[in-house]
Amino acid sequence: MYKLRPYQADAVRSVIHYFRQHDDPAVIVLPTGAGKSLVIAELARLAKGRVLVLAHVKELVEQNHQKYEGYGLTGSVFSAGLGRKETGEQVIFASVQSVVRHLAQFTNEFSLLIIDECHRVPDKKDSSYQKVISHLREKNPNLKVLGLTATPYRLGLGWIYQYHTRGQVRSTTPRFFRDCIFELPIHFLLDENFLTPANIVDAPVLSYDFSQIHPMPTGSYKASDLDMVISDAQRVTPQIIHQIVGQSEEKQGVMIFAATVRHAQEIHALLPSSSAIITGETPQAERDDIIQRFKQKQLKYLVNVSVLTTGFDAPHVDLIAILRPTESVSLYQQIVGRGLRLAPGKQECLVLDYAGNRYDLEQPEVGEAKPSQDCEIVTIPCPACGFNNNFWGKLDSQGILIEHYGRRCQGYFTDEETHEREICGYRFRAKYCHECGADNDIAARICHECQATLVDPDKKLKEALNLKDALVFECHHMEMMIHKDSQNRSQIKVTYQGDKQAQVHEFWSVITKKQKSVFHQRFVRPHLADKHRPFHEQSAQKIVASQHRFRFPLFVIACKTGRFWKIRDKIFADELTQLPEDIALKHRE
Numbered sequence: 001m002y003k004l005r006p007y008q009a010d011a012v013r014s015v016i017h018y019f020r021q022h023d024d025p026a027v028i029v030l031p032t033g034a035g036k037s038l039v040i041a042e043l044a045r046l047a048k049g050r051v052l053v054l055a056h057v058k059e060l061v062e063q064n065h066q067k068y069e070g071y072g073l074t075g076s077v078f079s080a081g082l083g084r085k086e087t088g089e090q091v092i093f094a095s096v097q098s099v100v101r102h103l104a105q106f107t108n109e110f111s112l113l114i115i116d117e118c119h120r121v122p123d124k125k126d127s128s129y130q131k132v133i134s135h136l137r138e139k140n141p142n143l144k145v146l147g148l149t150a151t152p153y154r155l156g157l158g159w160i161y162q163y164h165t166r167g168q169v170r171s172t173t174p175r176f177f178r179d180c181i182f183e184l185p186i187h188f189l190l191d192e193n194f195l196t197p198a199n200i201v202d203a204p205v206l207s208y209d210f211s212q213i214h215p216m217p218t219g220s221y222k223a224s225d226l227d228m229v230i231s232d233a234q235r236v237t238p239q240i241i242h243q244i245v246g247q248s249e250e251k252q253g254v255m256i257f258a259a260t261v262r263h264a265q266e267i268h269a270l271l272p273s274s275s276a277i278i279t280g281e282t283p284q285a286e287r288d289d290i291i292q293r294f295k296q297k298q299l300k301y302l303v304n305v306s307v308l309t310t311g312f313d314a315p316h317v318d319l320i321a322i323l324r325p326t327e328s329v330s331l332y333q334q335i336v337g338r339g340l341r342l343a344p345g346k347q348e349c350l351v352l353d354y355a356g357n358r359y360d361l362e363q364p365e366v367g368e369a370k371p372s373q374d375c376e377i378v379t380i381p382c383p384a385c386g387f388n389n390n391f392w393g394k395l396d397s398q399g400i401l402i403e404h405y406g407r408r409c410q411g412y413f414t415d416e417e418t419h420e421r422e423i424c425g426y427r428f429r430a431k432y433c434h435e436c437g438a439d440n441d442i443a444a445r446i447c448h449e450c451q452a453t454l455v456d457p458d459k460k461l462k463e464a465l466n467l468k469d470a471l472v473f474e475c476h477h478m479e480m481m482i483h484k485d486s487q488n489r490s491q492i493k494v495t496y497q498g499d500k501q502a503q504v505h506e507f508w509s510v511i512t513k514k515q516k517s518v519f520h521q522r523f524v525r526p527h528l529a530d531k532h533r534p535f536h537e538q539s540a541q542k543i544v545a546s547q548h549r550f551r552f553p554l555f556v557i558a559c560k561t562g563r564f565w566k567i568r569d570k571i572f573a574d575e576l577t578q579l580p581e582d583i584a585l586k587h588r589e
């Protein structure tokens with residue numbers, strides 16, 4: 001009989017609690033080394049009704065089945081690779097390929113489907129996983145589907161689920177798995193000594209410089225770009241390998257992550273004979289044989305190109321060398337995670353990073369590529385809903401935030417009565433439409449509300465600086481007051497002030513319905529600072545009295561019409577994609 005660790009028991013409880021209320025497929029995230037086979041075994045044991053546990057490879061089917069039988073229970077195995085096609089017991093451990101070929105043998109009603117390594121489940125209807133799921137749902141429309149993974153984030157696709165239980169939106173488009181209901185970070189396992197500590201060494205002297213290349217829209221790097229960087233650094237590879245071999249003397253198992261197949265071959269040729277290479281093209285039988293010999297320590301060095309990042313388990317690995325840029329925090333953590341399993345006599349895992357990745361094991365996945373090498377993860381609370389967002393950002397030497405790259409708030413709310421979810425969607429950076437006042441995504445070219453063409457604010461500012469009769473200044477103060485027009489009616493006068501007595505005024509009438517709506521669109525929407533509270537004031541007096549709710553623009557652009565300056569544009573700080581310090585300001589009297 002096994003005893004669950006406290007977090008494993010928490011994971012089991014969260015699943016039971018969730019499925020009491022929901023039928024939507026859900027995910028739990030457990031890093032490698034968290035012991036997910038035990039969680040699966042406990043859930044299968046507690047479930048009422050029949051349970052199917054699916055995996056994509058026979059090794060995982062076997063592993064999960066063994067843990068279950070460790071409880072003194074008996075489960076069926078349905079896997080051609082294991083030579084067993086049993087369906088008699090209440091709990092069946094199966095490989096998805098074997099089940100999809102023999103759906104007719106699954107005529108009973110299942111109450112729970114557990115999918116291991118569930119990041120492999122595609123949304124496509126004709127995939128093996130979806131065929132099995134729809135077959136089981138025909139028998140039981142209330143089938144509960146639970147996925148387990150260490151990596152809920154995939155390059156190209158993004159997050160595999162839509163909502164996180166802590167109130168976070170991960171994807172604005174629906175996903176097969178709706179909710180992530182439990183997630184254990186790697187650093188928890190490290191803190192509790194359930195994993196071996198990593199000793200991460202950045203090797204800045206001997207390293208590849210991948211900073212000039214950028215991932216493709218799919219999120220991964222082009223092999224030809226990577227090969228170019230590597231061949232430019234011809235003399236570096238032999239020196240790196242020399243260093244790795246030197247560091248390996250006392251080590252048991254060394255995994256080297258190469259950037260491309262060519263790179264892997266080059267590395268392999270430089271290593272001692274107790275080494276092997278696995279690429280995407282290595283035939284299955286040969287791959288199995290190499291892994292077997294590596295696990296038995298007949299081979300010391302294993303070179304691979306991103307094929308051994310998940311599902312591979314050799315606890316004795318105590319040196320990880322990273323010779324490739326990693327496109328995401330998750331991928332980096334998966335690579336390092338290969339060396340963190342506990343093993344007898346293992347004190348730490350040495351991680352040598354030759355690619356300047358600069359991630360660590362504490363970092364949460366951001367879901368966006370790192371905008372530049374000097375960025376780090378910053379927590380930004382949403383002014384509208386208070387949700388703490390994780391974004392890429394830049395800090396100064398004192399640790400003060402210079403800027404962050406977050407676009408929209410990832411918080412969501414659940415209506416307590418209808419249980420419907422509403423995405424907060426507050427925009428941290430927006431392009432304001434100067435026709436209708438709507439906020440648009442910073443990258444938008446056309447207003448999503450009125451279809452007006454949106455000009456890039458950076459471009460707008462640069463163009464204004466080249467105009468002849470234009471006044472462009474940084475706004476330091478804004479004041480609103482009541483002004484009487486020629487017929488003694490109240491108007492709102494807005495004064496924008498900058499340095500060197502730069503000052504322009506703007507007048508708004510808010511008497512007719514039309515005027516009110518124009519004022520709302522063109523002034524209230526871009527200027528309102530606390531957008532989560534609607535602005536209802538109607539009269540000029542009340543609007544002026546509420547002026548603390550309006551923020552002032554960063555730049556004001558005005559043009560001369562007759563004797564007066566007329567405001568042509570206002571640019572807000574969050575509209576600019578680059579910092580304005582490199583924009584030389586002009587100021588004409």
Ligand SMILES: [Zn+2]
Nearest residue numbers: 382385409424
């Ligand atoms: Zn929010």
Ligand SMILES: [Zn+2]
Nearest residue numbers: 433436447450
């Ligand atoms: Zn618009």
